[in-house]
Amino acid sequence: MLHFYLNDHRISTAEPAGSALLDFIRYQQHLKGTKIGCREGDCGACTVLVGELDANGTIRYQSMTSCLTPLGNAHGKHIVTVEGINAAGGQLTPVQQAIVQEGGSQCGFCTVGFVMSLTGHSLSSKPATPETALAAIDGNICRCTGYKSLERATAALTGQLQERPATEALSWLAEQQFVPAYFKAMPTRLAALQAELQEPTTHATGVGGITNGSFVNGPNGFAAAARQVLGGGTDLLVQRLEQMRETPVRLVYDLAELRGISPVDERGRVTLGAATTAEQLRASEMMNQLFPRLPEYLKLVSSTPIRNMGTVAGNFINASPIGDLTIFFLALDAEVTLVGPTQDARVLPLHELYQGYKQLAKFPEEQVTAISFRAPRPGEFFHFEKVSKRTHLDIASVNSAAWLQAKDGIIQAARISAGGVGPIPLRLHRTAAFLEGREVNIETLQAANQVAQQEIHPISDARGSAEYKRLLLRQLLFAHFLQFFPERLAMQELLAAN
Known part of the structure; x- marks a missing residue:
């Protein structure tokens, strides 16, 4: 059985853990405010809030697209739909009122998603700024109203949230009717639920592998029965939703041993748990110190709700030739730790994981448990670039990352990765060797581009012609070096022009 709170009600269900939370909300609980749109996480019409109790006993709410949220990932949490934020008597919340006042709703289909994303922003512990407010709705699409009215509503809401106190914010939000009063009791309720789930005699699922609030593990932390490993669900629930409903799954999204980012160790390496999300990367203080432009890079990766769900290992194992996190970590010469039910753990360089289109150098029963890379040092450069039809919330036409060591204008070592220009995520080994x-x-740079063009094999598809992708890779290669050596290259270009 799965146990969680849905709005103000305790839920216990034997529905398949691999099914979509959206379908449970609409068809089992008949809460039709959460809309069915694209079923791919793009439109945001199905956005809900997912609250998780942290170590301090407070609940951290995140926006997620319920069409891609496995129902099993709701276990032990607080799920909030638009019905769960409505005040008694039908009074509008400040978020809803701001949208109404600024004319931010026309057909109304997308409005619920905007409301939930902005309500999640209101519940955030971070300061409310115009930038953070707009970022909160980067996963929501409106097709008929126009965004200026929604931007005005967001600005008005930001002004109201300036009065939100740094402490006891939940009480203030309830008093201002951003959320109903029952929210104040949810930390206590979730704590009691989790304590109950830890009791030896309680709840096991035959589908999710959940027992006592954790997971049924065999040797090396694996479920005794063969199960489909399911993390954030952002890929599998797009491609194989019906199959996931019928398949026993092993949920890893909430496994503590697979989450988190370690400090730099004595070897100078950083280790990530396989279930670490893209948003956890973006929010990590240490990762931002290592990569000062990390928020800018990860802003190009999907949207806030998807980054809240999508895991690093999931991006790797999906084996997409344009996986953004895969391209990022390829240039860092990352390694993955693979563990099977009977074998000892083995470490594989990430660039050796890919053997052909969607073909991996791993046994079917093996699972990625960790990712590690050497932290950049002084004198080393790193940069990530991505080109897509939309700036945000889109998959890449071509993406690329570069790592360099250089001294006195001479390249000592190089690694270049590229996506969208071959059947697998590529490390451009020959190009890197040429640069050294x-x-x-x-x-x-011009000569290196000639080498790179011989290493790639793009095809024409919906994201661009093969010729266009070759041009993009050239431009991204140049962009890396302009980022690393702007003054040096600009001066050479100026001298050449004269």
């Missing part, structure tokens, strides 16, 4: 020992100048 050469001076940073325009001639070197």
Whole structure:
């Protein structure tokens, strides 16, 4: 059985853990305010809030697209739909009122998603700014109203949230009717639920592998029965929703041993748990110190609700030739730890994981448990670029990352990765080898591009022609070096022009 709170009500269900939370909300609980839109996480019409109790006994709410949220991932949490934020008597919340006042709703289909995302923003512990408010709705699409009215509503809401106290914010939000009063009792309720789930005699699921609030594990932490590993669900629930409903799954999204980011160890390496999400990467203080432009890079990766769900290992194992996190970590020469039910753990360089289109150098029963990479050092450069039809909330036409060591204008070592230009996520080994020992100048870049063009094999598809993708890779290669050596290359270009 799965146990969680849905709005103000305790839920216990034997529905398949691999089914979509959206379908449970609409068809089992008959809460029709959460809409069915694209079923791919793009439109945001199905956005709900997922509240998880942290170590301090407070609930952290995140927006998630319920069409891609496995029902099993609701276990032990507080799920909030639009019905769960409505005040008694039908009075509008400040979020809803701001949208009404600014004319931010026309057909109304998308409005619920905007309301839930902005309510989640209101519940955030971070300061409310115009930038954070707009970022909160980056996963919501409106097709008929126009965004200026929604931006005005967001600005008005930000002004109101300036009065939100830094402590006891939940009480203030309830008093201001951003959320109903029952929210104040939810930390106590969730704590009691989790304590109940830890009791030895309680709840096991035959589908999710959940027992006593954790997971049924065999040797090396694996379920005794063969199960489909399911993390954030952002890929599997798009491609195989009906199959996931019928398949026994092993949920790993909430496994503590698979989450988190370690400090730099004595070898200078950083280790990520396989179920670490893209948003956890973006929010990590240490990762931001290592990669000062990380928020800018990850802003290009999907949207806030999807980053809240999608895991690093899930992006790797999906084996998409344009996986953003895969391309990012390929340039860092990352390694993955693979563990099976009978074998000892083995470590594999990430670039050796891909053997062909959607073909992986792993046994079917093996699971990625960790990812590690050497932290960048002084004198090393890293940069990530992505081109897509939409700036945000879109998959790449071509993406690329570069890591360099350079001294006195001479490249000491290089790694270049590229996506969308071959059947697998590529490490451009020959291009990197060509760059090593050469001076940073325009001639070197032009020659390196010629090598890169021989390493790639793009095809024409919906994201662009093969010729266009070749042009994009050239431009991204140049963009990396302009980011690393702007003054040096700009001066050379100026001299060449004269």
